[in-house]
Structure formats: C-alpha cells, structure tokens
Amino acid sequence: MGEVRLRAGAVEWREVEGEVVALDLDSSEYLAVNRTGAVIWPLLVEGATREELAARLATSYTIDRSSAERDVDRFLAALSQRGLLDTG
Amino acid sequence: MTISLRRGDPQSGGSVRVAVRPSGDLAALREEFQRRHSVRLKRLFDEALLTEVRNELDQGEFEERRHGTGHAELCMDRGRAPALLFFLANDLALFELVRGITGCERIGSFRGRVYRMLPGSKHEGTWHHDNVEGRIVAMSINLSESPYSGGVLEIRDSRSKRVTRRLANTGPGDAVLFRIASTLEHRLTKVEGDVPKTAYAGWFRSGSDSELLRPAEFLGAGARGRMSGG
Numbered sequence: 367m368g369e370v371r372l373r374a375g376a377v378e379w380r381e382v383e384g385e386v387v388a389l390d391l392d393s394s395e396y397l398a399v400n401r402t403g404a405v406i407w408p409l410l411v412e413g414a415t416r417e418e419l420a421a422r423l424a425t426s427y428t429i430d431r432s433s434a435e436r437d438v439d440r441f442l443a444a445l446s447q448r449g450l451l452d453t454g
Numbered sequence: 455m456t457i458s459l460r461r462g463d464p465q466s467g468g469s470v471r472v473a474v475r476p477s478g479d480l481a482a483l484r485e486e487f488q489r490r491h492s493v494r495l496k497r498l499f500d501e502a503l504l505t506e507v508r509n510e511l512d513q514g515e516f517e518e519r520r521h522g523t524g525h526a527e528l529c530m531d532r533g534r535a536p537a538l539l540f541f542l543a544n545d546l547a548l549f550e551l552v553r554g555i556t557g558c559e560r561i562g563s564f565r566g567r568v569y570r571m572l573p574g575s576k577h578e579g580t581w582h583h584d585n586v587e588g589r590i591v592a593m594s595i596n597l598s599e600s601p602y603s604g605g606v607l608e609i610r611d612s613r614s615k616r617v618t619r620r621l622a623n624t625g626p627g628d629a630v631l632f633r634i635a636s637t638l639e640h641r642l643t644k645v646e647g648d649v650p651k652t653a654y655a656g657w658f659r660s661g662s663d664s665e666l667l668r669p670a671e672f673l674g675a676g677a678r679g680r681m682s683g684g
Contacts, residue, residue, distance in 0.1 A: 378541045380468030394537040408465055 368454040370442060371413035376450045379407070390448060397448075402427065403441055413454075416442070458627075459542055460500040470503065472547040483555045490619050491609055492632035493555060498595055499627035503542075507597060510535035511652065516570050525579045530568040539568065539654045543593070552658055556631060558590045562663050566593070566656020571605055571645045579642035583612060584634050589657035592640075595629045597652045604646035607632065612639045623653070 377397075379388040386399035386407045399407060405426045406419045414422075416438055424434040445451050462471035487493045499507065514535045516528035530536055543564040553561060571577040584592060594607070601624045609619040609632060623630045632640065634657060645651045 378469045378538060380470070380545065382546065389537060389541045391534045391537055394532075394534075411469075 369413045369415055370410065370419075370451055370453045372410050372445075373450055373452045379411075390450065392449070402437065406438065406441070410445075410451075458497050458500045459503055459545075459548070461502060470542060470545075472545055472551065473500075474551070480554050484557065487556050487631065487633070491635075491638060492607070492619050492621055492630060494621065494623065494625075495629040495631065496625055497627050498629035499542075499597075501627070504597070504627040507535060507538060507654075508599065510538055511568065511597065514568075516568075525577065527577050528570040528572070530570075536568055539566065539595075540564075543654070543656070549658070552591060552593075552631060556591050556633065558658070559660050561590070561658045562588070562661045564593070564656055564658050566654050568597070568652070568654050571642065571651045573602075573604070573645045573647055573650065578644035581610070581639045581641045583636055583639050584657065585636045587657075588659040588661040589634045590660050591658040592632050592634055592655065593629055593658065594623060594653050594655035596623045596625060596627065597654055598624070598626070598649065599652070600649055602645055602647065602649040602651045604643050605651040606643045607640060608643060609638055609640045612637050 376392065377388045377390055379386050379399075381387075381404060384401045384404060386404045388397045388399060389395075390397060402423065406414075406422050409419055409422060416435070419438045419442075420431060420434040423429070423437060424431050427434070429437075442451065446453075458473050459470055460473050462468050483493050483495075510533075511530070514530045514533040516530050518526060519529045520526045543566060549561040549564075552558070605622075605624075607619070607621045607623065607630060608617050609621075610617040619632075621630055621632075
C-alpha cells in the first residue's frame with residue numbers, strides 16, 4: 367500500500383476535546399474518532415503511508431510498532447469500508 | 455469584530471474553523487443585539503466556503519413545503535448541502551460567540567433548513583414568534599447567488615404590533631442573528647423582482663447536545679496505549 371488519504375470532499379471534521387468528530391457527507395452520518403485515531407487523523411488528511419501512520423501512533427503512545435501497525439490497519443479498514451479513503 | 459467560517463488546514467483542528475478578526479469588538483455587537491434584538495454578521499461564510507456551499511446546493515433538490523404558520527417555501531432537507539451546513543452551524547466555537555453576542559443561555563444545538571423564496575406573494579412570510587422547542591436565537595445565512603429585493607426580516611413587539619426592526623440580509627455569506635421570545639414576532643416580506651432568496655435558517659436551541667456529539671459510529675485506532683507525556 368502506498369500513500370493513503372481521506373477522499374477529497376468526503377468528510378468534514380473537527381477536533382473536539384482531543385477526539386475527532388467527522389461528517390460523512392454522502393451518508394450524512396457523524397462519526398466519532400477516538401483520541402488514538404485523532405493522533406493520526408491530520409496525517410490522513412494530508413496523505414501518509416501506513417508506515418508513517420504506525421510510526422506516529424507508536425511514538426505518541428507507549429505501544430510497540432507491530433501493535434501500532436495492527437491498530438492502523440483496523441482503523442484504515444473501517445474508513446475504507448465507508449468509502450472515505452483514497453489509496454495510492 | 456468580524457466572525458467568519460473558513461477552511462482550516464489539517465493542523466488547525468478541523469476542516470473548517472471559526473475565525474475572529476477584531477475590528478470593533480464583541481461589546482458593540484452585544485449592545486446592538488440587546489437594544490434591537492438582532493444583529494448582522496457580515497461575511498460569516500468567507501467567499502471560498504460560500505462557493506462550496508452554493509456548488510453543493512446546485513446538486514440538491516428543493517421541495518415545496520407549507521409551514522404551520524401558513525407560509526410556503528421551497529426547502530432542501532436532504533443531501534450534502536444541508537449536511538454540510540448543519541455541520542458548520544453546530545460548532546462549539548460558534549455557539550460560544552453567539553452566546554457572547556446574545557447573552558443567551560447555554561446552546562445545545564442548531565437546527566435549520568435551506569429555503570428558497572421565489573419572487574411574488576406565494577412565499578410571503580406571516581407573523582410568528584418561533585418560541586417553541588427550546589429555540590432561543592435564530593440565525594439566517596444568505597446563500598443567494600446574487601442580490602435579491604425584498605425578503606426583509608421584520609421584527610415587531612407582539613403586544614403593540616409596532617415594528618421595531620427591518621433588516622435586509624443581502625450580502626453574500628452574511629448572517630443575521632435575532633432573538634426568539636414570546637414578546638417578539640417576526641416575518642419575512644415577500645421577495646420582489648426576478649432573483650429568489652436562498653438562505654440557511656434555523657434556531658440555536660438550549661437543551662440536549664447536537665447529534666454531532668452523539669455520532670452514529672465510533673471509530674478508533676486502538677486504545678491500549680498510554681499517550682506519551684500524558
């Protein structure tokens with residue numbers, strides 16, 4: 367997987383008390399992204415590789431790299447399922 | 455003071471942010487609202503954001519609706535444009551600014567609809583107060599493609615029936631805030647000429663929080679770790 371980013375025009379979002387509230391514009395549904403997801407959310411807005419996302423998570427939290435990669439994969443899968451990601 | 459909603463960069467905490475430029479001050483807006491029960495916020499939507507909203511509106515469909523107050527209008531309730539506008543209006547930073555200007559109680563949510571008034575008497579508003587369902591302050595944002603004539607907000611004392619304010623809101627992206635109370639009634643005069651009036655209008659409400667704080671789905675990237683330095 368190359369760079370991954372939030373699909374342009376798919377979501378509006380804002381940080382609220384350390385978490386992210388996002389609006390899926392096509393479904394008009396609101397999504398809450400927890401603090402862990404909020405750490406890597408800005409990278410997803412700008413575009414980043416899976417490795418960069420995992421590295422950010424691992425350095426922001428006291429978790430090992432393989433745990434961070436699993437967490438990132440699950441998060442990306444959830445976003446992808448909603449059609450919110452562009453993958454390069 | 456100029457308050458505007460504009461695109462934010464990823465590090466600014468949101469895709470849209472409330473920007474406040476101090477030209478004048480909050481006290482002047484508050485004083486005007488206290489005295490006249492209404493105030494206009496010029497360019498609440500900056501030009502880029504207004505263009506985006508209008509583009510989304512172009513993709514949506516209006517349906518005619520007749521309200522309990524008797525007047526009819528074209529409304530857009532579904533689709534990306536209303537969803538986007540709901541998101542923009544339900545911003546805690548905006549809530550705090552509105553509280554600062556109006557002195558109202560804690561705002562829990564904003565609920566509005568996109569409407570379009572066509573020229574002619576069919577879409578003329580009738581006097582009403584809207585003082586139901588925890589509504590405390592109304593907001594109307596002008597989304598019209600070009601300046602329209604008529605469609606003026608009138609506010610009157612509900613007992614004396616004396617009109618105390620006439621407020622046109624024809625500037626692109628401008629917003630009007632006005633007080634909701636049983637002692638005040640308001641209406642929109644009919645739109646004249648050839649250009650329809652399009653606006654996003656609704657009410658800041660006390661009470662329960664916006665559904666933005668009660669989302670449909672929770673997503674996370676794992677929560678086993680402990681934030682470094684936190």
